[in-house]
Amino acid sequence: MKKHSHRKSFIFHNKAEGLASIVRSCVEYIEEQNGFLCVPTAIHSKIKWAITELLINGAKHSGSEESELILNFEPDKLLIEKVDSGNPLHLKINEQNVDLQWPILKSLTGQHFEVYRNGMDSLQVYTENIHQAIFRVEEVEDEEMPFLLVNTSEHFGLMIIAKASDRFSYTYHSGSRQNIFSILFNYPG
Amino acid sequence: MILKVNQIGDVVQATILPEEASLSNADQFKEEMITLIANGAKLIIVSFENVNYIDSSFLGSLVVALKYAMPRKTDIYLVSLKPDVKNLLTLIRMDKVFKIFKNYEQAMETF
Numbered sequence: 001m002k003k004h005s006h007r008k009s010f011i012f013h014n015k016a017e018g019l020a021s022i023v024r025s026c027v028e029y030i031e032e033q034n035g036f037l038c039v040p041t042a043i044h045s046k047i048k049w050a051i052t053e054l055l056i057n058g059a060k061h062s063g064s065e066e067s068e069l070i071l072n073f074e075p076d077k078l079l080i081e082k083v084d085s086g087n088p089l090h091l092k093i094n095e096q097n098v099d100l101q102w103p104i105l106k107s108l109t110g111q112h113f114e115v116y117r118n119g120m121d122s123l124q125v126y127t128e129n130i131h132q133a134i135f136r137v138e139e140v141e142d143e144e145m146p147f148l149l150v151n152t153s154e155h156f157g158l159m160i161i162a163k164a165s166d167r168f169s170y171t172y173h174s175g176s177r178q179n180i181f182s183i184l185f186n187y188p189g
Numbered sequence: 190m191i192l193k194v195n196q197i198g199d200v201v202q203a204t205i206l207p208e209e210a211s212l213s214n215a216d217q218f219k220e221e222m223i224t225l226i227a228n229g230a231k232l233i234i235v236s237f238e239n240v241n242y243i244d245s246s247f248l249g250s251l252v253v254a255l256k257y258a259m260p261r262k263t264d265i266y267l268v269s270l271k272p273d274v275k276n277l278l279t280l281i282r283m284d285k286v287f288k289i290f291k292n293y294e295q296a297m298e299t300f
Contacts, residue, residue, distance in 0.1 A: 016212045045273050049280075052244050056212055120282045156245035156281055163280050 004036055006073040013066050014058045014084070023052050026071065037073050040187045046164040047078065050183045053157035054082045057181070062086035080183040088172050088179055089133065091115055091125060102172040102179075103130045116155035123159045128169075135161070135168040191218045192225075192235075199231035200300060202293055205240050210274075212246040219250035226254070226263045233258070234296045238269035243277055255286065264288070266296045 008029060012022045027048050030039055039047070051069065058067045064086030072079040088102040093113045100113065109127045116123040117140060126134045135158060162168045167184040191214050195202040203225065207214055225233055235251075237243075255265050268290045270278070278284050290296040 019212060020209055045276065048242075049244075049277060052211075056244060056246060059212065118282050120285070154249075156248055159281050160245055160277070 004073070005075070006033075006037060007070065008073070009068055009070045011066055012055055012058060012069055012082075014062045014064060014086070016056075016059050019052070019055045019059060022055060022069065023048060026051050026069070029071075038075070039073070039078055039185075043185055043187065047080070047185060049164050050080060050161045050185075053161050054080070054181055054183065056157055058082060058084060058086075061090075062179075076187060078185045078187075080185075082179075082181045084179050085177055086179065089170050100125070100127070100133075102133065102170070103174055106130055116159060118159070121159065121163070123155055123162055131172050131174065133170045135170075137162045190221065192221045194225070196230075197297075199229070200297065201225050201230040201233045202236065203233055204236040204238060208239055208241045210237070210240045210243040210247040212244060215244075215246040215250040218247060219253050222250070222254035222265075223257050226258045226261055230263055232264045232266065232300050234266045234268055234290075234293055236269045236293060237267065237271065237274055240274055241271060243274050245281075248278070248281065248283060251287075252283070264300075266290055266299075268292050268296050 010022050010025060012018060027044070030037060030044065030047065055069070062084050064084045067082050067084035070081045070083065072081065091100040091113070093100060093115065095114055098108070098113060100108065104127055109129050112124045112126050114122050114124050120140060122138045122140050124136055124138060126136065128134055137159065161183055165183045166186045169182045171180045171182070173180065191206060192203040193206055203222070205218070210218070222233065258265050266288045269292055270289060275289070278287070290299070
């Protein structure tokens with residue numbers, strides 16, 4: 001079947017009560033249109049988790065009235081973006097006693113910071129430049145799992161997105177004061 | 190109520206009622222779990238038999254409940270997880286801190 005590029009967007013009002021219906025709409029759209037979208041069914045759950053956690057993050061932290069959720073379907077990938085004009089990303093890095101608030105200081109660029117670890121995985125953020133952050137997960141060894149119970153759940157959502165997707169990043173546009181979270185899923189063309 | 194509770198001695202079987210275990214009911218779940226622990230349960234077996242979908246907020250409440258339970262010598266077991274729910278727990282390694290069983294019967298046998 002021939003594959004197409006396609007874009008679909010949804011408006012989310014950054015409130016917990018509207019979250020489930022937006023997630024359901026996204027999932028139903030992908031399922032119903034998958035004849036031409038051709039998103040592998042094996043990653044449908046991961047897409048659902050990622051969208052959910054993006055929206056939860058918006059409901060908890062955005063501070064704006066609404067976000068736009070955009071699904072960009074390509075023949076070999078899906079790029080999910082959440083755009084809002086609310087509070088820029090703010091991460092408190094306890095280990096290093098650093099506050100990362102975007103746009104970040106130039107002196108903090110080009111570095112990896114550990115956001116959270118659960119005893120087997122370390123969620124890190126790489127400060128690509130003053131406007132952009134890339135999340136990634138690195139496996140750690142020889143730690144006891146109860147670490148998960150010490151360094152609890154504040155960043156479960158970011159961890160879920162970073163582990164479920166192929167790339168997870170954040171960009172702050174100073175001019176428009178927009179926050180863009182981007183999640184990429186690659187699949188064979 | 191988020192949980193349907195069946196108490197058998199020190200053991201509480203707690204079935205999550207909603208299909209979606211999410212941000213909208215995570216706080217209530219946490220409060221009900223903490224109440225069960227504070228009331229002296231030695232084992233709480235949480236059944237996910239109705240749950241088709243779970244998110245990080247609810248998982249966070251589960252961890253908070255476990256943190257509250259551990260110093261009080263209360264165990265929390267999880268049973269009847271559907272594949273999507275179990276896969277998400279596994280993704281963030283929560284299967285390493287919770288004992289997971291097929292169903293209530295299997296969980297009861299180990300206590």
